[in-house]
Amino acid sequence: MEALVKKFDPQGRLLLPKELRDKLGDEVIIVDLGDRVELLPRKKADLRKFFDSIEIDELKKWEDLKKELWAE
Secondary structure, three states: OOOOOOOOOOOOOOOOOHHHHHHHOOOEEEEEOOOOEEEEEOOOOOHHHHOOOOOOOOOOOHHHHHHHHHHO
């Protein structure tokens, strides 16, 4: 692990080296841990694992389905 010292620019931005940007991706989660800040890569959710995960007897109109769900 390499330690870097960086300064904020006048607008409060911090420039990360390209290697870190490539490693973290386009979006990060910033976690305030009190005495330090952690940057975590934001991974896109893979929704494919939910495909065909529930059984539906009959496909209904979306509005009717919403009404049924809200009624419960």
